Amino acid sequence: MKTLRRTVLATAAALMLGTVGSAFAQDIKPRLIRFGYGLAEQSNQGRAVKMFAEQVEKASGGKMRVRAIGAAALGPDTQMQQALIGGAQEMMVGSTATLVGITKEMALWDTPFLFNNAKEADAVLDGPVGQKVMDKLQDKGLVGLVYWENGFRNLTNTKRPVTRVEDLEGIKLRVMQNPVYLDSFKLMGANAIPLPFSELFTALETKTVDGQENPFNTILSSKFFEVQKYLTVTNHVYSPWIVLVSKKWWDGLSKDEQKVLLDAARASREFERRDTREEAGRALAELKTKGMQINELPPAEVARMRDKLTRVNAMIATNVGMELWQETQTTLTRLRSGK
Ligand code: KDG
Numbered sequence: 001m002k003t004l005r006r007t008v009l010a011t012a013a014a015l016m017l018g019t020v021g022s023a024f025a026q027d028i029k030p031r032l033i034r035f036g037y038g039l040a041e042q043s044n045q046g047r048a049v050k051m052f053a054e055q056v057e058k059a060s061g062g063k064m065r066v067r068a069i070g071a072a073a074l075g076p077d078t079q080m081q082q083a084l085i086g087g088a089q090e091m092m093v094g095s096t097a098t099l100v101g102i103t104k105e106m107a108l109w110d111t112p113f114l115f116n117n118a119k120e121a122d123a124v125l126d127g128p129v130g131q132k133v134m135d136k137l138q139d140k141g142l143v144g145l146v147y148w149e150n151g152f153r154n155l156t157n158t159k160r161p162v163t164r165v166e167d168l169e170g171i172k173l174r175v176m177q178n179p180v181y182l183d184s185f186k187l188m189g190a191n192a193i194p195l196p197f198s199e200l201f202t203a204l205e206t207k208t209v210d211g212q213e214n215p216f217n218t219i220l221s222s223k224f225f226e227v228q229k230y231l232t233v234t235n236h237v238y239s240p241w242i243v244l245v246s247k248k249w250w251d252g253l254s255k256d257e258q259k260v261l262l263d264a265a266r267a268s269r270e271f272e273r274r275d276t277r278e279e280a281g282r283a284l285a286e287l288k289t290k291g292m293q294i295n296e297l298p299p300a301e302v303a304r305m306r307d308k309l310t311r312v313n314a315m316i317a318t319n320v321g322m323e324l325w326q327e328t329q330t331t332l333t334r335l336r337s338g339k
Contacts (some may be wrong), residue, residue, distance in 0.1 A: 030065040035091040036074035055264035076196035085141035087248035097178040105133045108320045110180035113308035115238040143245040145265035148272040149307035150239040156228040157211025174212040221239035225290040233296040262282035
């Protein structure tokens, strides 16, 4: 009797082990996600991609793995956008400004002085207007998950402190490859030169351009202080980043896999904005210790800059559509009235 019992137990154990073994054997390989970005690994952008990757791996039990590929190793924003549309790359984060050639409504976020502060930016970007603009990407083969913060943009150059709009006259200023940025700085007398972000440091170093404009975080993490002397605080536009997925690839995911990515993206948005704002708060002091000569554009000059730049607003309103433009203005008026 004892032998029979031992035999039954041994058979049951063998079956269990066999089943367990076959369960692991049946496990599919982890789904690998190539996530490209343009800034350095040690930047607010790089830290947020790392956090997103950790969230995805944890939530999927290791079945989805994100490979973060920074410093434009997969090419500039525009090249990565095309790779996502073609299905050759799964994810990226980049500027909304470089997307206007694909989805014209993204030009809304190029509007100079659109947002007065980050609170307004979060409310509009994460609300119905931001979602409507993001939804326009789907027809072009891209899925937008969330907006991150690049931040308020400020001017640097090697020629002179910019204390009034006329000081921009003749400065060779690198701008993003975007018509609003190009027209805005031409309106202010600068010699605006569009270049991909990945070429910017070299262009500054070789004096191909005299200056550029970016948030404090980027000026710090990209070490522009090594090749730029003057920093003028203008906050002339709030610049978002957007986390993008290839629609070709996204449509092949299960609902559970899509939820893992969306939940991780939303968690990374909160992390990225907190991290970016905390770093921006101390970046100016750090840039001063790195030797930059910093000045604030006086309010009267900001007002003059604003007057000059609002001429591009008519073009933006036409490009994005009056309905979306009006909805944005109405939302901002309501936010500012505290309603
Ligand atoms: O990949 C980096 C760009 O997405 C981003 O930093 C855009 O602000 C930008 C710039 O100046 O190109």
